[in-house]
Ligand SMILES: Nc1ncnc2c1ncn2[C@@H]1O[C@H](COP(=O)(O)OP(=O)(O)O)[C@@H](O)[C@H]1O
């Protein structure tokens with residue numbers, strides 16, 4: 122007869138109580154798993170929402186340009202799936218109060234890295250064919266009643282002179298929050314005129330837009346990009362595109378923090394549930410512990426007996442909970458709108474936390490019963506009437 | 508015959524809420540090897556307390572208890588536990604078997620603290636259960652046994668380690684007359700055939716008749732009668 126056998130027999134004494142305790146622990150572990158998964162998915166989401174697009178800009182200030190020659194070097198980095206760039210043009214349309222973004226972009230790649238700017242293939246081809254063509258967002262097209270073929274004249278400020286563009290496309294926003302108020306034209310057009318009119322200002326871009334294969338690698342790739350140009354005349358600063366996400370965080374941050382705290386409150390509650398079960402069991406067995414001690418069993422043996430039982434119950438409950446967490450999380454993943462969380466799965470850290478929680482609970486729940494069993498004198502144990 | 512239990516100047520008080528409750532005072536008692544001693548006395552006179560002190564599950568307030576030459580009052584907690592496991596067999600009024608263990612496993616329990624192998628343990632357990640006449644009930648759980656049978660399992664558990672002394676606290680107190688007689692006969696046999704030194708607390712004058720000597724306790728004082 123082994124100690125383990127006795128532990129096992131002990132947990133079967135009150136089957137219903139043990140089963141209820143195990144289910145209680147399992148449910149709590151599942152709740153813990155879900156909360157932690159949402160929490161980690163959220164944190165991944167914060168990065169990923171913007172993170173498959175990085176912005177590389179001049180380290181000192183956004184207003185300083187970067188050399189066009191960086192393009193090849195950034196594009197060559199592993200993990201970079203696409204690269205585009207843009208230059209802020211500024212300028213005045215009609216008068217200074219008419220404000221909308223005007224940017225010189227790379228006609229080949231810009232719409233690839235911003236798929237949410239949807240432009241028909243015909244319009245895109247027409248735009249690419251002509252040097253001084255442009256594309257405008259649906260919102261400003263409506264506002265100014267622009268039609269395909271219209272001429273837009275801008276008075277340059279950063280880039281002096283009069284600039285004429287023919288509208289060859291009107292892009293539609295794919296999502297509600299897509300910016301449809303931009304005017305985009307050929308960077309090469311701007312660059313050629315700079316070469317001719319302001320020698321020395323050619324070959325510059327405002328910023329690079331770097332699309333990465335795996336959002337989880339953004340931080341690493343950002344570091345690598347900046348390292349490429351360390352100690353050059355134009356050092357870079359690369360970040361994820363998180364303007365949108367930032368705003369979102371501040372409004373939902375409190376909920377996420379609450380979930381984080383709640384997940385640990387749940388651990389505390391399971392501890393009380395198992396602790397209660399263990400205290401009841403140990404109380405009922407006061408006389409038996411006195412018998413064990415009388416026969417010469419030591420504090421070590423009694424501790425093993427009680428701790429083993431507590432750990433066995435918490436392991437069974439924790440194991441069941443973890444086992445069930447996977448299908449439940451997968452079920453959630455089916456229901457949650459696609460793209461809401463870029464990654465929604467049980468992360469290793471959640472698993473590790475759940476297992477350690479079950480362990481800690483098992484140990485903590487045994488402390489009081491062990492202390493009681495060890496400090497009760499044999500003679501008092503025999504006189505104890507439960 | 509040599510003296511195996513020597514109680515000298517023993518006193519014991521309990522403390523409850525900072526009030527001292529004196530239970531035993533100035534007890535002197537000697538038990539010789541091979542004796543079957545019964546302790547009698549009214550309820551609350553301190554019989555259990557004295558028995559517990561002799562068996563080393565409680566500590567004297569003053570005085571000495573020597574068993575087989577060892578002053579057990581001077582042993583620390585864990586040494587005392589070790590000493591008990593090899594020197595004393597216990598039989599209680601309410602059997603005190605572990606309910607989730609079979610008769611066999613209950614009897615095996617004290618042997619788990621020894622170095623005996625599994626097969627050696629088996630031999631000892633079966634022998635002990637045969638002595639008490641339960642060779643055919645070894646895989647029964649306590650609740651499947653009668654009170655008398657439970658007490659016999661408890662006796663088997665007490666003798667399985669072949670202890671120096673056997674202590675029994677009202678072993679027949681909870682049994683009908685027939686079962687009680689069987690238990691007393693068994694105790695007598697253990698004393699006569701197996702030469703066990705026995706100290707037994709009892710209320711029952713019939714039980715006392717089986718003993719080789721009777722001592723009376725009254726309000727914590729020993730009243731020794733010649734047998
Ligand atoms: N562990 C204890 N704590 C406090 N008082 C006790 C304890 N054990 C016994 N007593 C008291 O000591 C007295 C004698 O008890 P006990 O030895 O059990 O008597 P008996 O066995 O002769 O009936 C009783 O008054 C009892 O209440």
Ligand SMILES: [Mg+2]
Nearest residue numbers: 554555556676
């Ligand atoms: Mg008593």
